[in-house]
Amino acid sequence: MIVGKQKPFDEIWDMVKGFKKVLVYGCNTCVAICHAGGSKEAELLASMLRMRAKQEGLDLLIDSAGIERHCEPEFFEPLDEKVKTYDLILSTACGVGVNFLADRLAGAIPVYPGINTSFYGAVPEAGFFVELCGGCGNCILHLTGGICPIVRCSKSLMNGPCGGTDKGKCEVSSETDCAWFLIVERMKKLGTLEKLFEVQPPRDWSTATHGGPRRISLEHIRAYEAEEEKKATLTGEGK
Amino acid sequence: MFAARRIEYVKTLLKKVGIDPARLEMYNLSAAMGPRWAEMCDEFVDRIRNLGPSPIWLASRKQSEKGVTEQ
Numbered sequence: 001m002i003v004g005k006q007k008p009f010d011e012i013w014d015m016v017k018g019f020k021k022v023l024v025y026g027c028n029t030c031v032a033i034c035h036a037g038g039s040k041e042a043e044l045l046a047s048m049l050r051m052r053a054k055q056e057g058l059d060l061l062i063d064s065a066g067i068e069r070h071c072e073p074e075f076f077e078p079l080d081e082k083v084k085t086y087d088l089i090l091s092t093a094c095g096v097g098v099n100f101l102a103d104r105l106a107g108a109i110p111v112y113p114g115i116n117t118s119f120y121g122a123v124p125e126a127g128f129f130v131e132l133c134g135g136c137g138n139c140i141l142h143l144t145g146g147i148c149p150i151v152r153c154s155k156s157l158m159n160g161p162c163g164g165t166d167k168g169k170c171e172v173s174s175e176t177d178c179a180w181f182l183i184v185e186r187m188k189k190l191g192t193l194e195k196l197f198e199v200q201p202p203r204d205w206s207t208a209t210h211g212g213p214r215r216i217s218l219e220h221i222r223a224y225e226a227e228e229e230k231k232a233t234l235t236g237e238g239k
Numbered sequence: 240m241f242a243a244r245r246i247e248y249v250k251t252l253l254k255k256v257g258i259d260p261a262r263l264e265m266y267n268l269s270a271a272m273g274p275r276w277a278e279m280c281d282e283f284v285d286r287i288r289n290l291g292p293s294p295i296w297l298a299s300r301k302q303s304e305k306g307v308t309e310q
C-alpha cells in the first residue's frame with residue numbers, strides 16, 4: 001500500500017488560511033490504513049483548522065468528506081457537485097489522488113496536499129509501516145530472495161553489501177537491517193545462494209522514474225470498453 | 240489501554256492548535272466509586288478555572304463584540 005504522513009499542521013494552515021471555503025477531502029484506502037488521510041483524519045484535521053481559524057478571527061468555512069478511493073473516476077462522481085462549491089480542496093489522499101483530482105477539476109479549484117506521500121510499504125504491526133518496494137518497474141526479487149535491495153539497502157546497492165555492513169546491521173543506521181546481509185541469509189535458506197554469482201547486465205533504469213512518466217495500457221480492456229461505449233451510443237444509451 | 244493512548248494523541252493535536260492539553264483528561268473509575276467521581280469533578284473544575292477561558296471562547300467573544308460594535 002501507499003504510506004503517507006500528515007504534513008506539519010502549521011504548513012497546512014499556511015496553505016489554507018487565505019481561502020474562504022475549504023473541503024478537507026479524505027481517501028479511505030491506503031492513507032486511511034496508515035491513519036494519515038482517511039475520512040476520520042480528514043474530519044479531525046478540519047476540526048483543528050476550524051479551531052485555528054476561530055482563534056485567528058478568520059471567517060473560514062471548513063468541511064470534511066471522504067470517498068473510498070481518489071485514484072478512480074467513479075468514486076469521485078457522487079461528490080462532484082459538492083466539491084465544486086468550495087474554493088480550496090485540501091486532499092488527504094496520496095500524491096496520486098491529489099494529481100488525479102487536480103486534473104479532474106482542471107484548474108477550476110486548487111487541490112492542495114494535506115499529507116506527504118512517503119513510500120510503498122507494509123504494516124508489520126499496528127501503527128508501524130516499513131518501505132518494501134520502490135516501484136522500479138523492473139522487479140528482481142527472484143534474484144534476491146524476495147528482499148528488495150533498491151529500497152531496503154540504504155545505498156540501493158545492486159551487487160552485494162558495502163564495506164559498512166556490521167553484524168547484520170546497516171552502517172547508515174544501527175536500527176536498519178543490512179539488506180544484503182538479509183539477502184544472503186535468505187538465499188542460503190532457500191538454497192539459491194549460487195544465483196548471486198551470476199553476472200547481471202547493467203540495470204536499465206528507464207523503467208523507473210528516470211524514463212519519464214510511466215504508463216501501463218491493457219489493450220484488451222480498453223478495446224472492450226471502447227466497443228461497449230460505441231454499442232451504447234448506437235443504441236441511444238450513451239452516458 | 241487504547242483509549243488512554245488516544246487521549247494522549249489528542250492532547251498533542253490540541254497543543255498544535257494552541258489549546259492547553261491540560262484541558263483534556265481521562266480518569267479511570269468504576270461505577271461504584273461515587274465519592275472518587277465527585278473528587279475528580281472538583282479537581283477538573285478547579286483545573287479549568289485556573290486555566291481560565293479557552294482561547295476558542297475568547298476568540299468567539301471577541302468576534303461577537305466586534306459584530307456588536309460594527310452594528
Ligand code: SF4
Pocket residue numbers: 132133134135136137138139140141148149150151
Ligand atoms: S526490485 Fe523494483 S519492483 Fe521489485 S521490490 Fe524492488 S523496487 Fe519494487
Ligand code: SF4
Pocket residue numbers: 152153154155156157160161162163164165166169170171172177178179180181
Ligand atoms: S550496510 Fe548493507 S544495507 Fe547498509 S548500505 Fe551497506 S549494503 Fe546497504
